[in-house]
Amino acid sequence: MKTLTKLSAAAFVALMSTGQVALADGHSCTFEKDPFDFDQAEIDALYACVVDDLAAGYAAEGHEIGSVYRDWVPTATGPYNPGPHGERFLNTFVNEIGAEQYNQYAFGDELVMPVGSVLAKESYKLRDDGTPRLGPLFIMTKVEAGGDAEEFGNWVYSGVQPNGKNMGVKQSFCHNCHQAFADQDSMGYPDPSVRLSN
Numbered sequence: 001m002k003t004l005t006k007l008s009a010a011a012f013v014a015l016m017s018t019g020q021v022a023l024a025d026g027h028s029c030t031f032e033k034d035p036f037d038f039d040q041a042e043i044d045a046l047y048a049c050v051v052d053d054l055a056a057g058y059a060a061e062g063h064e065i066g067s068v069y070r071d072w073v074p075t076a077t078g079p080y081n082p083g084p085h086g087e088r089f090l091n092t093f094v095n096e097i098g099a100e101q102y103n104q105y106a107f108g109d110e111l112v113m114p115v116g117s118v119l120a121k122e123s124y125k126l127r128d129d130g131t132p133r134l135g136p137l138f139i140m141t142k143v144e145a146g147g148d149a150e151e152f153g154n155w156v157y158s159g160v161q162p163n164g165k166n167m168g169v170k171q172s173f174c175h176n177c178h179q180a181f182a183d184q185d186s187m188g189y190p191d192p193s194v195r196l197s198n
C-alpha cells in the first residue's frame with residue numbers, strides 16, 4: 001500500500017513536469033506515438049486539444065486574417081498526418097472568394113485562383129515529450145497580375161505566429177517549394193484522403 005502511494009506521487013510529479021493537460025472529457029493531451037503513424041482517432045484527439053487555442057492565439061492581436069479565418073470554408077474534413085510544413089499537422093481554410101475553385105482541387109495550366117482568394121493554414125506539431133506545440137497560421141493571398149508578386153505566381157505569402165503576432169516571411173522561401181505545383185496555380189492541396197467530396 002505504501003509503495004503504491006509513493007508510485008502514484010511520483011507519477012503525479014512526472015505528469016506535472018511534462019506539462020500534461022487533460023481535456024474536459026478526460027482524454028489526455030500527451031501522445032506517446034510517432035505522429036506519422038497516428039490513426040484517424042488520434043488525429044482527431046490531438047486536434048481537439050489544440051482547436052480552441054489555435055484560433056484564440058492567431059486572433060490574439062487582432063490580425064485581419066488570424067481573427068476571421070475560422071468563419072471561412074474548410075478545405076478538408078480535418079487535419080491529416082504531418083506534412084511538408086516542418087512536419088506539422090495542417091488544416092486549411094479558404095475565404096468565400098476562393099472557396100468554390102479551391103475545393104475542386106483542380107489542376108491544369110489554365111487554372112488561376114480568383115484575385116482576392118485567401119488560404120489560411122493552421123499548423124501544430126508534437127514536442128519530443130508528446131505534448132502539442134502550436135505553429136504559425138500560413139497564409140497565401142492572390143493579388144492582381146503585374147505587381148511585385150508576379151514572380152511568385154501573383155501570390156503573397158504571409159503568416160501569423162501562434163501568439164497573434166505577424167510572422168516575417170521570405171516570399172522566395174515559400175514560393176520555391178510551392179512552385180513545384182505549377183499546374184495547380186502553386187497550391188499543394190490537402191492530402192487526398194481528407195479532401196471533401198464534391
Ligand code: HEC
Nearest residue numbers: 084090119121138139140157158174177187188189190191
Ligand atoms: C517544403 C515545401 C513547402 C514550403 C517551404 C512551404 N510550403 Fe506551403 N505547402 C506545401 C505543401 C506540400 C502544401 C499542401 C499540403 C497540405 O496543405 O496538406 C502547402 C500548403 C500551403 C497552404 C494551403 C494552400 C495550398 O493548398 O497550397 C498555404 C496557405 C501555405 N502552404 C503557405 C505557405 C507559406 C506562407 C510558406 C512560407 C512561410 C510556405 N507555405 C512554405 C509545401 C511548402
